[in-house]
Amino acid sequence: MLLIAIPKSASTSIMSTIGELHTIEAIQQTADYKHFPKPNELKYLHNLHSDIREFNKEICQKWVDDKVLYKQHIFPSRNNVELLRNTRKVVLLRDPHEVILAYQRGVESGIHKMFKGFKYGLTSDNWLDKCKKNGLFDDLLLFYNGWKEVNDENTLIVEFEEFKKSPAKIIRSIEVFFDLELTKREFEVHRKRYSKRKQSIYRKFRIWIKKKYTNTIYSINLLTDLGWFPKIKDEN
Structure with missing residues (x-):
């Protein structure tokens, strides 16, 4: 099973919650893909996440395993979209402006390293301006719009704001999509972030x-x- 996520979209919380509810392995692999080529369209985003790469058929076939939930930041390049066209996948999306502000909070709280060319004490507007200049905002916009345009029966699009308002409802919709047993009891969604x-x-x-x-x-x-x-x- 495959969970594709724009950064800062609560993907680790969703991944770990489903993993625990259904006693399945839930993992994100990053270091394995560092040597893969980056998408040509990107200017900056690939520097922050080592799984934002161009993949091949062999790797994509691994993500079909229904006993493991994989979470990856897969960029919607023409190559990646085509390779995953017949793969059932949940795609988590969040407004690029909000993603950048989440990066800012992560840096200021010590979760992430300081971005090159940035410094502590910048305002949110400063962050947004710098991210528009270094290409990160455009990269996130390509990520968001690219997956948003993939509208087929094998793709379930989940917006961060929807999950924030009704987390249990979204978890159950993902269970239905992946043909997992529906969790009818009450449960707490994990509050986790990967760092x-x-x-x-x-x-x-x-x-x-x-x-x-x-x-x-x-x-x-x-x-x-x-x-x-x-x-x-x-x-x-």
């Missing part, structure tokens, strides 16, 4: 604490189980 920066910081901290205070690793694992730290793979 390579935070994952890196937590991983480095865990390695440091493990080396310096070997006897306290049990406490760190306990805090992880309690939700104070994210569950990530240790690196030896």
Whole structure:
């Protein structure tokens, strides 16, 4: 199953919620695609997300697996749209202006690295102006409009604002689209966001604490189980 998302569209929340409700693996792969070519139309967006690339038939066939929910930022280039034409997919979209403001909040809160050529203390209007100059706004607009134009039986378009207003309703519509068992009980939608920066910081901290205070690793694992730290793979 494939979840395609414009950045900052609550895709990680949706992915993890469905994964938990149906006890299926829900993953996003990024590093695997760094070496793939970037779409020619893009100027900046591909620098922020390593899965915004041109894909091939072999990779696209993997996303058909009905036992795994894949979440990717797949740009709607002619090549990618054609390869995925017969693949059932949910596409999450959000207004490009709002995506940029979400990037700004992410940078200022430490979730993301500072963008090249930007600095702390800029206003929202400054961010929007800079993103229009460096090409990011146009890239997001191409992403949004490109998938919006794909209107067929294999594509379910979900707008961020719709999900924000009625999250449970949207989750159930996705279940129906993917032929998953409908969740009739009440449930909470996960409030999560993916951040390579935070994952890196937590991983480095865990390695440091493990080396310096070997006897306290049990406490760190306990805090992880309690939700104070994210569950990530240790690196030896």
